Ligand SMILES: Nc1nc2c(ncn2[C@@H]2O[C@H](COP(=O)(O)OP(=O)(O)OP(=O)(O)O)[C@@H](O)[C@H]2O)c(=O)[nH]1
């Protein structure tokens with residue numbers, strides 16, 4: 328628990344109260360009220376609730392991301408090593424509960440897996456953007472709920488992105504520029520030169536200078552330690568000069584003189600991680616976890632999330648001022664949007680109806696044409712059939728006539744034949 332505050336007595340009243348320009352009077356106090364203890368209430372509540380901090384580590388496989396996280400929090404976060412054979416970049420999210428004295432910290436570390444291992448690296452930054460946006464969207468949806476529960480809500484928005492630069496000593500890679508350009512308006516970026524023990528002290532200075540020049544010439548915004556707070560302005564502006572931090576991570580302890588220190592043992596000596604003359608690890612840890620944690624969270628909310636929220640609301644159609652540049656209320660916009668939506672629905676319905684009627688008419692015409700064609704065909708066939716019938720009838724009549732003639736001729740022939748036979752018989756009889 329935080330210490331119980333000791334409330335001091337207030338100043339004596341002055342003769343004249345000061346009237347400020349914004350019409351607020353500054354009064355001098357006549358006695359002790361106790362509101363000077365307000366900050367302590369905030370401290371107590373914050374300690375009770377605990378803190379949360381979300382870090383995104385972006386860097387090529389094996390650049391020392393996990394080791395640096397372990398070194399920063401002086402614990403073994405038990406991260407497994409990744410393989411170099413991922414077909415695309417993935418994100419590994421892990422949340423830890425840490426406790427230092429009475430202060431509890433919910434730490435989320437998001438690591439890129441397979442970053443920079445693909446032949447085509449153009450899409451490498453997309454999963455990172457997707458993740459950053461998804462966390463903003465989750466917070467945005469919570470904000471829009473009627474029943475919000477921000478007290479137990481785990482805010483997963485990323486507060487800082489530690490960007491691990493390969494210690495080539497040369498320049499930033501195309502992938503670094505591409506990713507940084509695409510994420511700099513979504514997250515606070517602190518660039519780090521990874522495994523800085525692999526470059527000489529002089530080369531590091533030149534490398535830092537080159538990196539900063541490249542970032543500026545490519546218009547990439549990195550996080551600047553704030554200099555508007557008197558208590559931290561001096562140290563922060565000095566630290567801004569040291570960016571990008573050249574860091575070394577290591578959990579092993581080696582003996583230096585009579586002390587055990589965390590460091591990397593080389594044939595020519597020991598690189599002490601927590602020695603400011605050897606690397607910038609201490610600077611990073613102080614800036615990240617002691618001096619600017621709250622500012623990083625504030626920037627995430629007021630700059631990056633705010634940008635996302637504005638974009639989302641504008642996309643839906645919300646604005647703060649109307650066409651006449653006068654402020655408009657949420658209710659007004661909602662009503663206008665509802666009316667617009669209703670009108671649009673009506674218009675679309677009318678359009679659909681009209682299209683439907685047109686189609687029906689077109690079909691009707693087609694059907695009528697087809698019907699007429701069929702009717703004509705039918706009439707034509709009927710005519711042909713009737714003509715055929717008449718023809719057949721005529722042929723039948725002719726045949727019947729021919730049959731009658733035939734029978735008549737047959738009968739005639741038979742008479743003639745019988746007469747002939749009778750005559751022959753008569754002749755025979757006479758000859759006898
Ligand atoms: N020289 C040197 N080696 C380091 C440093 N940090 C880590 N290493 C070594 O680099 C290797 C990879 O370290 P990791 O921390 O696993 O790297 P990583 O970026 O988390 O790797 P992945 O998660 O597999 O992408 C290990 O053998 C570490 O001991 C450093 O600052 N300097």
Ligand SMILES: [Mg+2]
Nearest residue numbers: 392393406407
């Ligand atoms: Mg790792």
